[in-house]
Amino acid sequence: MFRMNAVAAGFGLAALYACASTTPAAKLDDSGLSRLSANQMQPVDDARVDQGRARDALAKAKATAAESRMKLEVARSDRAVADAQLKRATAERDLLRKQYADKDSIARAENEIEASQLRAQAGDLRLAYLTRMIAVSDGDQRLAEAHVETTAAIGEQTKLKAMQEGNVPQASSGNQGTIDQRAAVAMQREAEIVSATSKERTAAASEYQKWQELDARVRAREQSPTAISPSTGPSAPR
Numbered sequence: 001m002f003r004m005n006a007v008a009a010g011f012g013l014a015a016l017y018a019c020a021s022t023t024p025a026a027k028l029d030d031s032g033l034s035r036l037s038a039n040q041m042q043p044v045d046d047a048r049v050d051q052g053r054a055r056d057a058l059a060k061a062k063a064t065a066a067e068s069r070m071k072l073e074v075a076r077s078d079r080a081v082a083d084a085q086l087k088r089a090t091a092e093r094d095l096l097r098k099q100y101a102d103k104d105s106i107a108r109a110e111n112e113i114e115a116s117q118l119r120a121q122a123g124d125l126r127l128a129y130l131t132r133m134i135a136v137s138d139g140d141q142r143l144a145e146a147h148v149e150t151t152a153a154i155g156e157q158t159k160l161k162a163m164q165e166g167n168v169p170q171a172s173s174g175n176q177g178t179i180d181q182r183a184a185v186a187m188q189r190e191a192e193i194v195s196a197t198s199k200e201r202t203a204a205a206s207e208y209q210k211w212q213e214l215d216a217r218v219r220a221r222e223q224s225p226t227a228i229s230p231s232t233g234p235s236a237p238r
Contacts, residue, residue, distance in 0.1 A: 032170030058144040079123035086116035125211035139197035153183035
């Protein structure tokens with residue numbers, strides 16, 4: 001019985017989406033709002049404020065998404081620099097060996113190689129985090145877009161209700177079922193995006209923690225470069 005109910009609910013939701021996608025948005029003649037008193041108009045005004053805030057949030061989400069992509073490009077450039085530093089440090093160490101340089105000079109070169117390897121690893125973690133953050137910011141933008149639609153749908157509901165309560169003739173221009181359906185679908189869509197973006201945000205937080213932990217080791221090493229010698233320093237792949 002439970003499974004049959006779940007299947008039925010699934011078909012019902014699918015039908016709701018399909019109907020909403022094929023039914024044009026209700027065109028409500030809101031000229032009747034001019035007949036309402038200030039008290040009757042208050043819910044409509046509040047809904048309009050919510051719509052304005054939703055549009056502002058969407059503009060901010062778009063800007064954040066663009067900024068996330070810029071940060072990723074900067075991180076890629078920094079990662080290329082880390083590669084260059086590693087190659088240079090390796091070449092210097094190899095040259096010192098060919099020249100039979102003293103052990104201290106070779107040890108310093110080895111130390112610089114390990115430091116460069118750590119910077120490169122930290123750079124990789126930074127890239128992973130910023131890539132994940134692009135997914136988060138894209139999700140936030142989709143959510144903001146969905147919220148704009150939700151507030152618009154609720155705004156239509158609010159206007160229709162206000163005109164119905166005010167007994168103005170224009171209230172008959174609105175299809176109650178279509179308007180309510182639009183709001184229901186919009187809210188369902190928004191809830192689905194919230195669930196999806198929360199998972200991306202959790203994953204991004206994990207990537208951030210990994211990056212910060214290794215970045216802290218890199219910074220500590222750079223502040224005290226002689227504290228870690230080639231023989232006792234952290235191992236890194238070569």
